[in-house]
Amino acid sequence: MRRVFSTQAIQTAIEKSLPDFEKVAGSSAVRTQESVRRQFARDESHFISPPPAVVLEPTNVEQVSKFMKICNDRGIPVVPFGTGTGLEGGSMSTLGGVCISTQQIIGEPQLREQDFVCSVKPSTTRIALNDAIKHSGLFFPVDPGADASVCGMVATSASGTNAIRYGTMKENVINLEVVLADGTILDTKGKGRCPRFAPFQLRFTKTCRKSSAGFNFTELFVGSEGTLGVITQATVKVHPRPQFFSAAVCAFSSVHQAASTVVEILQWSIPVARIELLDTVQVQASNAYSNLSLREAPTLFIEFHGSSEKEVADQTAAVEDICKSHEALDFDSGASPDKMANLWKARHNAYYAALALRKGARGFTTDVCVPISKLADVISETRADLDEHEILGTVVGHVGDGNFHVILPTIEEDKTEHRKIQSFSDRLVRRALAADGTCTGEHGIGLGKRKYLREELGENTIRLMHTVKKALDPKNILNPGKVLPEL
Amino acid sequence: MRRVFSTQAIQTAIEKSLPDFEKVAGSSAVRTQESVRRQFARDESHFISPPPAVVLEPTNVEQVSKFMKICNDRGIPVVPFGTGTGLEGGSMSTLGGVCISTQQIIGEPQLREQDFVCSVKPSTTRIALNDAIKHSGLFFPVDPGADASVCGMVATSASGTNAIRYGTMKENVINLEVVLADGTILDTKGKGRCPRFAPFQLRFTKTCRKSSAGFNFTELFVGSEGTLGVITQATVKVHPRPQFFSAAVCAFSSVHQAASTVVEILQWSIPVARIELLDTVQVQASNAYSNLSLREAPTLFIEFHGSSEKEVADQTAAVEDICKSHEALDFDSGASPDKMANLWKARHNAYYAALALRKGARGFTTDVCVPISKLADVISETRADLDEHEILGTVVGHVGDGNFHVILPTIEEDKTEHRKIQSFSDRLVRRALAADGTCTGEHGIGLGKRKYLREELGENTIRLMHTVKKALDPKNILNPGKVLPEL
Numbered sequence: 001m002r003r004v005f006s007t008q009a010i011q012t013a014i015e016k017s018l019p020d021f022e023k024v025a026g027s028s029a030v031r032t033q034e035s036v037r038r039q040f041a042r043d044e045s046h047f048i049s050p051p052p053a054v055v056l057e058p059t060n061v062e063q064v065s066k067f068m069k070i071c072n073d074r075g076i077p078v079v080p081f082g083t084g085t086g087l088e089g090g091s092m093s094t095l096g097g098v099c100i101s102t103q104q105i106i107g108e109p110q111l112r113e114q115d116f117v118c119s120v121k122p123s124t125t126r127i128a129l130n131d132a133i134k135h136s137g138l139f140f141p142v143d144p145g146a147d148a149s150v151c152g153m154v155a156t157s158a159s160g161t162n163a164i165r166y167g168t169m170k171e172n173v174i175n176l177e178v179v180l181a182d183g184t185i186l187d188t189k190g191k192g193r194c195p196r197f198a199p200f201q202l203r204f205t206k207t208c209r210k211s212s213a214g215f216n217f218t219e220l221f222v223g224s225e226g227t228l229g230v231i232t233q234a235t236v237k238v239h240p241r242p243q244f245f246s247a248a249v250c251a252f253s254s255v256h257q258a259a260s261t262v263v264e265i266l267q268w269s270i271p272v273a274r275i276e277l278l279d280t281v282q283v284q285a286s287n288a289y290s291n292l293s294l295r296e297a298p299t300l301f302i303e304f305h306g307s308s309e310k311e312v313a314d315q316t317a318a319v320e321d322i323c324k325s326h327e328a329l330d331f332d333s334g335a336s337p338d339k340m341a342n343l344w345k346a347r348h349n350a351y352y353a354a355l356a357l358r359k360g361a362r363g364f365t366t367d368v369c370v371p372i373s374k375l376a377d378v379i380s381e382t383r384a385d386l387d388e389h390e391i392l393g394t395v396v397g398h399v400g401d402g403n404f405h406v407i408l409p410t411i412e413e414d415k416t417e418h419r420k421i422q423s424f425s426d427r428l429v430r431r432a433l434a435a436d437g438t439c440t441g442e443h444g445i446g447l448g449k450r451k452y453l454r455e456e457l458g459e460n461t462i463r464l465m466h467t468v469k470k471a472l473d474p475k476n477i478l479n480p481g482k483v484l485p486e487l
Numbered sequence: 488m489r490r491v492f493s494t495q496a497i498q499t500a501i502e503k504s505l506p507d508f509e510k511v512a513g514s515s516a517v518r519t520q521e522s523v524r525r526q527f528a529r530d531e532s533h534f535i536s537p538p539p540a541v542v543l544e545p546t547n548v549e550q551v552s553k554f555m556k557i558c559n560d561r562g563i564p565v566v567p568f569g570t571g572t573g574l575e576g577g578s579m580s581t582l583g584g585v586c587i588s589t590q591q592i593i594g595e596p597q598l599r600e601q602d603f604v605c606s607v608k609p610s611t612t613r614i615a616l617n618d619a620i621k622h623s624g625l626f627f628p629v630d631p632g633a634d635a636s637v638c639g640m641v642a643t644s645a646s647g648t649n650a651i652r653y654g655t656m657k658e659n660v661i662n663l664e665v666v667l668a669d670g671t672i673l674d675t676k677g678k679g680r681c682p683r684f685a686p687f688q689l690r691f692t693k694t695c696r697k698s699s700a701g702f703n704f705t706e707l708f709v710g711s712e713g714t715l716g717v718i719t720q721a722t723v724k725v726h727p728r729p730q731f732f733s734a735a736v737c738a739f740s741s742v743h744q745a746a747s748t749v750v751e752i753l754q755w756s757i758p759v760a761r762i763e764l765l766d767t768v769q770v771q772a773s774n775a776y777s778n779l780s781l782r783e784a785p786t787l788f789i790e791f792h793g794s795s796e797k798e799v800a801d802q803t804a805a806v807e808d809i810c811k812s813h814e815a816l817d818f819d820s821g822a823s824p825d826k827m828a829n830l831w832k833a834r835h836n837a838y839y840a841a842l843a844l845r846k847g848a849r850g851f852t853t854d855v856c857v858p859i860s861k862l863a864d865v866i867s868e869t870r871a872d873l874d875e876h877e878i879l880g881t882v883v884g885h886v887g888d889g890n891f892h893v894i895l896p897t898i899e900e901d902k903t904e905h906r907k908i909q910s911f912s913d914r915l916v917r918r919a920l921a922a923d924g925t926c927t928g929e930h931g932i933g934l935g936k937r938k939y940l941r942e943e944l945g946e947n948t949i950r951l952m953h954t955v956k957k958a959l960d961p962k963n964i965l966n967p968g969k970v971l972p973e974l
Contacts, residue, residue, distance in 0.1 A: 114750060114860035157699040168697060170706070171658055186947035189925075207858045210655060210888045211925040212644040212710050213932060214944050214970070215952050219657070219706030223699050240756035263601060269727035269794060307756060307805070314795060371694045373601035401697045438676075438698040445700060457701050460673035464959075465702050471958035472951075483701070 005077060005095050005480065013074045014053045014098065021056055024066040029104070031055040040081050040091075040099045044146070046364045046412065047089030047447055052079065052099035059104045061177060061185055061232040068230065069183030071098055077480050080226040082152030083125060087365050088446025090156065090225045094481050102151065105232060111136060117174060117207045119235040122151040138238040141166035144442065145348050151231040156444040157223030161274040161347070164400030165305065166239060168442065170222050174209060177233035178221055181473040185232075188217040207235060220468075225444050226479040228472050242273070242305030246312040247340040248333035250323045251297040255279055255383055255395070258298045259376035261326040262399045266372060270318050274303040275400040276347055279383060282354060282394035282407075289353030290346035297329055300399075301347055303340075347396075354394045354407035361409035364418075366425050368432035369403040369441030378435050379404060382428055391424055403441030430455075445483045454485050463487070492564060492582050492967065500561045501540045501585065508543055511553040516591070518542040527568050527578075527586045531633070533851045533899065534576030534934055539566065539586035546591045548664060548672055548719040555717065556670030558585055564967050567713040569639030570612060574852050575933025577643065577712045581968050589638065592719060598623060604661060604694045606722040609638040625725040628653035631929065632835050638718045643931040644710030648761040648834070651887030652792065653726060655929065657709050661696060664720035665708055668960040672719075675704040694722060707955075712931050713966040715959050729760070729792030733799040734827045735820035737810045738784040742766055742870055742882070745785045746863035748813040749886045753859060757805050761790040762887040763834055766870060769841060769881035769894075776840030777833035784816055787886075788834055790827075834883075841881045841894035848896035853912050855919035856890040856928030865922050866891060869915055878911055890928035932970045941972050950974070 021030045031037065037051035058064045071078050077097035084091065093099050102122035109132045110119040116138065120129055125147045129140050142153060144160035152158075154176065159168035166172070175189040189211060221229055252258040258277055265272060278286065278299050287294055302319060306312040316333050323331050335343065346353070355361050370378050379395060386393045386406070397404025406428065408421050429439045429452050439445075439452040454462050465484050469476070508517045518524065524538035545551045558565050564584035571578065580586050589609035596619045597606045603625065607616055612634045616627050629640060631647035639645075641663065646655035653659070662676040676698060708716055739745040745764055752759060765773065765786050774781055789806060793799040803820050810818050822830065833840070842848050857865050866882060873880045873893070884891025893915065895908050916926045916939050926932075926939040941949050952971050956963070 112858070112860065114754070115858040116753070117858075157703075159697060163697065167658070170703065171654070180951070184947050184950070186951060187945060188948065190944040190948065207923055208856050208889060208925045208928070209859070210646060210650065210856050210890055210928050212854075212927045212929050213925045213936065214710075214940055214948065215715075215955060216644075216657065216703075216706040216710055217948065217951060219703040223701075223703055228702075240754065242756070266603070267601070267727065269729070308801060311798065311801070314798070318794070367699075369695050369697050371599065371602040371604075372696070373599065402695060403697055436694055438695045438700045440699045441695070441697050442699050449700070453701055457677040458674060460671050461675065461677065461701065461704065463671070464667070464673060464704060467958050468702060468955060471954050 007096055010076060010095060010097055011053055013076050017070055017074060017076065018054065020070050021054070021067065025056070025058055025063045029057045029059070031057060040101060041093065043084045043086040043089060043091055045087045045089050045448065046362055046410065047092055049089065049092035049094050050096055052093035053096040055099045055101055057101050057104045059106070061105070061179060064100065064179045064230055064232055065183040065185050067100060068179050068181060071477055072182050072475060075475055075477060077477050079479050080155070080230045082122060082149040082155070083147070085146035085148045085152070086156060086446060087443045088448040090444055090446030090482055092447060094447070100230060102230070102232070109133060111238070112207055113138065115207050116238055117235055118238050119233055120150045121233055122149055122231065125149050126153065133238060137241050139241045140236060140238050142169055142172055145351065150236060151234050154222050154231050154234050155225050157442065159398070159401070159442040161276055161398055163398060164275060165271060165273045170219055172237045173218055173222055173234055174207065174237060175235040176218050176221050176231055178229035178231055180229050181475065181478050188221060209237065223444065225446060225483050227469060227483050228478065242307065244306045244309050244312045245340070246304045246316050246333060247335050247343060248302045248316055248319060248331060249294065249299060249343060250302070250331045251295040251299045251329040253297065253327050253329060255298040256376045256380045257326045258300055259379050259399060261300065261323055263372050263375065264322050265319055266400065268318065268322065270315050272302055272315065272319065272400065273305040274301070276301040277395070277397045277399045277404065278350065279395035282350055282396050285353040285357050285394055286346045286350060289356045290342070290349055292346055295329060301343060350394070350396045351407055355409045357392060358409040360411060362412050364408040364410050364421050365443070366406045366428050367440050367443040368428060368437055369401060370432050370435045370437030372402045374435035374437065375399060375402050378431055378437070381431060382406060385424060385427060389420065389424060391421065401441065402437070447482060450483065450485050494583055497563060497582060497584055498540055500563050504557055504561060504563065505541065507557050508541070508554065512543070512545055512550045516544045516546070518544060527588060528580065530571045530573040530576060530578055532574045532576050532935065533849055533897065534579055536576065536579035536581050537583055539580035540583040542586045542588055544588050544591045546593070548592070548666060551587065551666045551717055551719055552670040552672050554587060555666050555668060558964055559669050559962060562962055562964060564964050566966050567642070567717045569609060569636040569642070570634070572633035572635045572639070573643060573933060574930045575935040577931055577933030577969055579934060581934070587717060589717070589719070596620060598725070599694055600625065602694050603725055604722055605725050606720055607637045608720055609636055609718065612636050613640065620725060624728050626728045627723060627725050629656055629659055632838065637723060638721050641709050641718050641721050642712050644929065646885070646888070646929040648763055648885055650885060651762060652758060652760045657706055659724045660705055660709055660721055661694065661724060662722040663705050663708050663718055665716040665718055667716050668962065668965050675708060696724065710931065712933060712970050714956060714970050715965065729794065731793045731796050731799045732827070733791045733803050733820060734822050734830060735789045735803055735806060735818060736781065736786060736830060737789070737818045738782040738786045738816040740784065740814050740816060742785040743863045743867045744813045745787055746866050746886060748787065748810055750859050750862065751809050752806055753887065755805065755809065757802055759789055759802065759806065759887065760792040761788070763788040764882070764884045764886040764891065765837065766882035769837055769883050772840040772844050772881055773833045773837060776843045777829070777836055779833055782816060788830060837881070837883045838894055842896045844879060845896040847898060849899050851895040851897050851908050852930070853893045853915050854927045854930040855915060855924055856888060857919050857922045857924030859889045861922035861924065862886060862889050865918055865924070868918060869893060872911060872914060876907065876911060878908065888928065889924070934969060937970065937972050
């Protein structure tokens, strides 16, 4: 099914199509200025790509549909682009082609409080969503750190610090409006008829939290990274904001002890809301960047949610016992709300803290996930690998899911270093695969992980991916060259 | 893509294939005796179908693969069959054809305790799974009532009483071994290499609880009801068994009050483990069948799970307050473990209790799910509809999910009554759809709900279902005539 695109042919087809694009959405929605196009040539990864030949800025789903139809008819590759916070080059326009920026598709989040669901347009980021529904006492828990758009988080199957308690995007999306390669618009779980939102001209989607009706297309589009369709609306679960919080910080003598503690906390079924590991180098980086004074040792940041003070106190006490049985160096759970907010801000800024270890560096981030039982070993081996090869890198992780990252501040121009880091990354992925893990827990495949996918999923599953891709996008115009390895 | 099967052509193709089937798995695995075939001609629904022309009983995935290859080459329809506990005719051999019974594919459940996952073969039912892992302190929570096979529960996207706390099958399946129409064997999330289980000749599957690698095929097969592949192994999440339980029974003056109570409990974010509604007629039926003496009024059965006595006591007290603010007639939370077990047994036997209301009756069961905000209204209207049309029926429901059933004991031969019940069922589904609900919360589409699917999902989503079906099963041999409405 592989289709070879000629850059020249793409360029010609696009030039011919510009007037048609303008007819769809006006000339202001068709951006060919180099300065604009360059903004869509990078995400937060280390990948470098040419800019798209044109950036289209539709303001509604019908325009997306018309743009797709034109591109499909003429074999023009299309790369959907959200907030550009991706970490695997998934929204790079590697072939030039058309970039559809979804950020002008705006609309207030439509909250249905009693049903604990909210529908958002592509322009809504997770922080904007949470701001918009704050008054209701509800919140959207999936939190990858970056202020990504919710629809973009659907596309990459994002998760983050809260996933251990509230699940990843997969568990929190209940309906999607998607535009297919040929311009077809559909709602994966059907379109509702509730007239309430009609004045807002929102395509209202069904909001059942449970259904066995038809194929599970919602989940098929979650994590499809723009290769199967463009997501133009997401209906997600929102949760009652916990009434009581508490946090603890605990340092350990080794990453192995810290990771073993996590396994035991899970075994005791203590419903921690977040449990994050920072290794010694990351703690040093965060101390410097976020002005903290944490002990320089492998450290767990833990958060507890509950509906009473007693409940969170009980959880905290139980976790303290487990930490101490794993030779915790200290256990600090007395943080004030302000101090707590600071700690989590520091955790969210871990990436930037790691980059600040080295002037002028960009981040190269890895993202493996392994079965919990293998976590302590795999993290220890990874730390040893970094030390042995004298690579500057920090280990941080959503360890309750078995998911961890190594953040490597690198100098882009240094090819030797890049190769060294790439070799480390290969070893890390192979270590995770050997432990029956995955090459990506939450960042997606994009460009960076394609080479591992066959090894991870097996030839037959890769073939099935191509079968489905070919059925949905026969001309292979949607984000070509991403996710799927060559057949 | 519709393919018209000729019964005669199928019969001829099967007769010619019998020696080939025998070559694959021996003559004892190829069952043509009428008495055997008749056992595979019914599930627990009201649907009546001819028996399959032959029942194949493979003992391993390789045999399933070879059987599929033969059938695919010769255009023979194949219906996978598990425990036969389906409620929508999904495993009926409506065209005769081949029935693949998966119940001889046996193997001990492979528990990986520290990872909270367990892999099971098709012969393992949910009760057998729970028995096998009891020693570990872990349990598999999805509980549809019937002792279905876990792989069958994957196929229908089952859920049940615990879903409100632990999720449905979709949230609890992490990897599937599937045989496609052409005999291809694959693991949706890849095949592991951990040598530990090699001696058991188990295809060991990856057990990461989180992954963004490749398309979410696991969820695509969940709920595909045998139309996309035959599920030959499922790796599911298992959960720590709660250390403390408590239960409450609460009667209300109306179903509306009972349902409103549920909405408020959810809004307060009280993590109830189960919350089940029985309407007055069901309470009467269960009193008689299960020898209880519950007050004859709409009643909620509620279960609490926690890691301390205090925790469940707090949950119980909070729920009691809410119940009382909704004019509860009584609130009984003092049940002994024995009495509690009896109550839940009665809940599980609700179906049989309803049937016992009428001698010689079979059950016609409905299964709609609506947004929580519409639940009280839709249940009230449904009860009124039953009363107005003088139809004997009970309402029971997993109301925390917005999912409820009406159980209608019917006399199969009475065509007039059947039409009356069918009209009621149509009205119920349309009422649910008008409330932005679904025609099935957990039983699946099978034969019975195909006619509603287009209305629910919309033409474009139905077309996408056909596109995917055609890509995976181009000859339409896998469970033809089920799930997908005609194009």
